[in-house]
Amino acid sequence: MNQVITVGREFGSGGRELGRRLADKLGIAYYDREIVAEIAKRTSLSEEYIQHVTESRPAPLFPITIGKSFRTEMGMLQMQQTIYQEQSKILREMTERSACVIVGRCADYILRDHNPYRIFVYADLESRIARCIERSAETEKLTSAEAKKQIAEIDRARAKYYAFYTDQKWGDKANYDICINTTHISVKDWAAHLTKMLE
C-alpha cells in the first residue's frame, strides 16, 4: 500500500504548511485544492461551494445561489452528503495512485482501512493568532480580535464536520498517531523532524 499521511490541524497552527513541506521533503504527492477541483468536475458544483461544505457541518441553510447548477429536487443536506461521498471516493482513488499527504477532510477516518499515518497539528491561541495576522493580506491586516474570532469559527465548523461524519471528537489525540505542538517548535523544524521519522 502507498504511504498515506493525513494532517488534521487547528486553524492557524500551520498544519497546511506542514503538510506541504512534508510532501516536498518526502517527494510524495500533496492533495488539497485538487480534491475540490475534482469534486467540482464530477458534480458540476462550484469549487467555492464545495470548499465551504467540505469543512462545515451539513446545514440546509447555505445560500443555494452559490451552487453552479443546483438541482432543486435534491435537498441541500443530501447534496452535502453526496459531496462527502464523492470526496471519499476521490481520496481512495488518490491513495491508490500514489503515496500522498492529505490535509483535513476527515481523511484520517475515510482512509482508515489504508492505515494512514495520522498527524494532528495544534498550537496555543496566542501563536495561532499571530500566524493568522501574519498571513492575512497586507491590505486588510486582521486585528487580534478578528483573528481570534476567525479561529473560533473555523475550528467550530471543522469540529462539527468531523463529528458529523466520523462520530469522533475532532482534535482528540486518541484519533491520531502523533500530535505536534507548533508553539515552541517551528513548522519548518517539525517538517524536518517528521521527514526523518517517515522516510
Next chain:
Amino acid sequence: MNQVITVGREFGSGGRELGRRLADKLGIAYYDREIVAEIAKRTSLSEEYIQHVTESRPAPLFPITIGKSFRTEMGMLQMQQTIYQEQSKILREMTERSACVIVGRCADYILRDHNPYRIFVYADLESRIARCIERSAETEKLTSAEAKKQIAEIDRARAKYYAFYTDQKWGDKANYDICINTTHISVKDWAAHLTKMLE
C-alpha cells in the same frame, strides 16, 4: 542548558519503557527511582510512602504507619507538599547536573523554565490492558477486568496529582510538545523515531 526530556504517560501505554529506551539511545541520564531514593534520604520518609504520594493527589488519609519517621507536628497534607517541594528541588538539581529523561512527576511543569521537550505517551484502552497483563508477574497474571480497573485507578490518581500541583489538565495535548500513540506503532519504533528527532 542541558537537554531535558519529560515523559508524561497513560498507565499501560509504555511511557516508562519509552523514557528508558530514549535515554539509552541518546546516551543521557534516566531518572526515576533515583528521585524517590533521594527524597527518602533527605526527608527520612520511606521510599514506599514517597512513591505513593508522588503520584497521588495530596490526601490526609493515607495510613501514617508507612512513614518511617512520621513527625506528628506536621500534618499529612503539609508533609506531602513538602515532598513535592523536595522533589522539585531535586529535579532542578538533576537537570543542572546533566542532560536527562524524567518520567512523570509533573516534571514538564516543574522544569518549565528549563524549556524541556515535553512528550506525552498514550494508547487505546485495549492495548493498554494487553500491556498490563503482559507485564504482570507470571504467578499472578491480571485478568482483563483487573487490568482495566488498575488503569482507571492509577490514571485517576495521576490526573488529580497533576491538576493539584500544576492547575493544568493531565494528558491535555496543550501541555506537551508532542503526543505519541503507541497503539499501532511500537514503543521501540517510537524510541528510534524520537531519537532521530532529538539527537
